[in-house]
Amino acid sequence: MLKYDSFYFQCPHCHAWLEGRNLKAEMVNQAILYSDGKVLNDNLITTPQKMIMCPSCGHIFWVEKPEEPFITYEKPDTEVYSWNTWRFYGISFSDNKGKMALVNHYKTFLRKSHYEPKKEIYLRRFLWWAYNDLHRNHQHVRLRYWLNGFMSFGVWHCNRKMILEGEKLFLKNYKDFTSNLKRLLALLEKHPEEQIDLELPEIYRELRQFDKAKELLEQVGSRTHFTNEMLRHSKWKDPRVFMVTG
Numbered sequence: 705m706l707k708y709d710s711f712y713f714q715c716p717h718c719h720a721w722l723e724g725r726n727l728k729a730e731m732v733n734q735a736i737l738y739s740d741g742k743v744l745n746d747n748l749i750t751t752p753q754k755m756i757m758c759p760s761c762g763h764i765f766w767v768e769k770p771e772e773p774f775i776t777y778e779k780p781d782t783e784v785y786s787w788n789t790w791r792f793y794g795i796s797f798s799d800n801k802g803k804m805a806l807v808n809h810y811k812t813f814l815r816k817s818h819y820e821p822k823k824e825i826y827l828r829r830f831l832w833w834a835y836n837d838l839h840r841n842h843q844h845v846r847l848r849y850w851l852n853g854f855m856s857f858g859v860w861h862c863n864r865k866m867i868l869e870g871e872k873l874f875l876k877n878y879k880d881f882t883s884n885l886k887r888l889l890a891l892l893e894k895h896p897e898e899q900i901d902l903e904l905p906e907i908y909r910e911l912r913q914f915d916k917a918k919e920l921l922e923q924v925g926s927r928t929h930f931t932n933e934m935l936r937h938s939k940w941k942d943p944r945v946f947m948v949t950g
């Protein structure tokens with residue numbers, strides 16, 4: 705049984721058909737939440753992709769609300785571009801080259817055009833997450849993770865190498881990472897309605913402004929596992945993205 709429902713929509717420029725996917729909530733086995741707000745359900749990101757580059761003609765268009773009549777659940781009787789060909793612009797997350805390609809896609813989009821604040825926030829948030837993807841599961845490099853028996857030695861070793869290489873790429877691009885994050889912070893402070901829960905303290909923490917992160921976290925009314933974990937990492941002066949639950 706498939707874990708998602710397919711839907712179909714057309715490129716407004718060349719009218720090619722694209723397949724979209726909605727994850728079926730009842731089929732989700734495991735949800736993972738990261739400190740930067742990215743959520744993965746069975747390894748699929750849950751935030752919908754709003755900016756699409758047509759795999760047929762390269763036209764860029766936004767899908768704010770994927771609703772009928774713009775989309776249909778009936779498979780059209782013609783060739784359809786599968787979800788894999790256009791989601792995240794067709795990149796593969798299985799290596800660092802793919803992850804850097806995604807970073808570069810967002811950077812190019814931001815350089816080429818001027819966007820209204822809501823759209824710029826969307827692109828900068830995804831650029832932030834794409835940079836974090838380079839070393840997102842850094843806790844997996846520890847020997848303890850292999851000893852826990854989650855994966856074979858070969859898989860662990862290979863994965864470890866990729867994360868350590870990713871960390872190097874992250875540090876190499878650190879200046880750009882921080883300038884994007886500062887711009888995102890300024891936009892979110894101006895448009896609080898666009899903020900995701902605990903996004904501001906997380907941005908301050910990743911910008912190494914730990915006192916400011918702690919100050920904001922201490923103002924949060926009800927303490928949760930999420931706020932406690934973020935406080936702990938701020939006190940350790942650890943700026944790296946981490947897994948909150950999973």
Ligand SMILES: [Zn+2]
Pocket residue numbers: 715716717718719720758759760761762763
């Ligand atoms: Zn097109």
